[in-house]
Amino acid sequence: MAKRAIFEEVQTTARPAATVGVIDGAKRGSRVLARAWLITLFVLVVVMIAVGGLTRLTDSGLSITEWKPLTGAMPPLTAEDWEAEFELYRAIPEYQLQNQGMSLSEFKVIYWWEWGHRQLGRVIGLVWAIGFFGLLLTRKMPVGWSGRFLALGVLGGLQGAIGWWMVSSGLTGTMLDVASYRLATHLGLAFVILSLIAWYVLSMSRPEAALLQARRDKDATLMTLGSVLIGFTFVQIVIGALVAGIDAGRNYIDWPLMAGGFTPPGMWELDPWWRNLFENDGTVQFFHRVTGYALFATIVAIWWRARSSANRKTTLAFAGVMHMSILQMLLGIITVMYSSPWYFAILHQFGAVILICLAVRARHRAKYPLTQSVRA
Structure with missing residues (x-):
């Protein structure tokens, strides 16, 4: 049996290179x-x-x-x-x-x-x-x-x-x-x-494989807070629809007070009491204002927690929600103070579209963080 050299080629036929992501490619x-x-x-x-x-x-x-x-x-x-x-x-x-x-x-x-x-x-x-x-x-x-x-x-x-x-x-x-x-x-x-x-x-x-890999680095706390953010924003949008349904935004055009007081006059004058939540323009607008303040405070608190995220892009996603909420709140105040002209009303509604979509994106980034460089 002939001796073989240490560095002798044992196969000369080239093998095909491995294909990455065959499942995703299909x-x-x-x-x-x-x-x-x-x-x-x-x-x-x-x-x-x-x-x-x-x-x-x-x-x-x-x-x-x-x-x-x-x-x-x-x-x-x-x-x-x-x-x-x-x-x-x-x-x-x-x-x-x-x-x-x-x-x-x-x-x-x-x-x-x-x-x-x-x-x-x-x-x-x-x-x-x-x-x-x-x-x-x-x-x-x-x-x-x-x-x-x-x-x-x-x-x-x-x-x-x-x-x-x-x-x-x-x-x-x-x-x-x-x-x-x-x-x-x-x-x-x-x-x-x-x-x-x-x-x-x-x-x-994003490819399915990338989502599966990203999910390993998810931030469970921010995911939960993102769900709270989406749910709370949705509630505020529904209350805003109640305001629109009875044209409640065209009355009580002073801010931050309502007809000179913290609450509007005759807030519970309809009987039974629950009708005021749907039919009393002052009551409906009051709750839309108060819920807006509470939503803004919640967004700021969640953004503050997101600042500690290890993923900078996730933090920026929650920061986007916070910045949009400021703009949306200002739009709401201006809309009320000008007695809800159609152009401000539509801008305010479109702001709600942007806000809830940014909240959805923030939660998605918490569940599926984007890759970032070591320097980031």
Whole structure:
């Protein structure tokens, strides 16, 4: 048997280099498509919230008195169609008690606002269906995500039903507007959907392997505080919807007092007492103010705790929430002091969108910290 040299090559055929992230690579395209679809949905929901706010501010929400999810997509096309729609509107309390004598041309303005609002809802549903079933049929659905994406569609359908439940409250009796608690439910669910989409977009922006690795370094305390932050912000948004539902922001325009006192006059004058929480403009605005102060204090406290995080990017995420809360509080004060003109009201509502999305991002960073250099 021949002797071999110590450094003799024993195999000359080159071996292929190991591929990193084979599992992620197989699903990389599906995550990119899913993320693009989610971002589209996110933008549409943000626009929907703004359009819904403008629909309320222009008193257009009751202009369409029927709920026709499919055939309602077609607007009136003839003079007879317009007259029929106008006749339905003339039968409800808002026209009889508030808009008596409105012309057909004036009715068309509010009709188009509400029609556009409902049409945008249909577009969102169509975009969801195309994306969801498209990912399934092309086998591009990310593993483990079909249930979560299906839930978005279910919530969207529920939102449409709640929208009609809200509108129907203003079609009978002596109501001039929709019931404030139904409006709050409708807007609250919109923010739930928006927050879920924001979380999913953040998760889809990073490979699954990177998320699993990052989760090992999660900050459990900041995750809990992030949940508190999201929940508290959501409560404040719902109370803000109650304010909007009864136009409570247009009264008591002094600040920091209300009609010269810490609490408004007649705060508990309605009977039974709980009606004041929904129907008394002074009471509703008072609680919106107080909850805003408490939320701001909570945000500052959580930001102070986040400063001790080992991950600088996580700290910055919570700092972003704190800075936005300052701007949002100032917007709220200005909106009240100018008796809630539509442009300030919409800016304040859009500020709520940014604030809750930043809170979602902060919690996501606490659960899945971004990598940082040793120097950082």
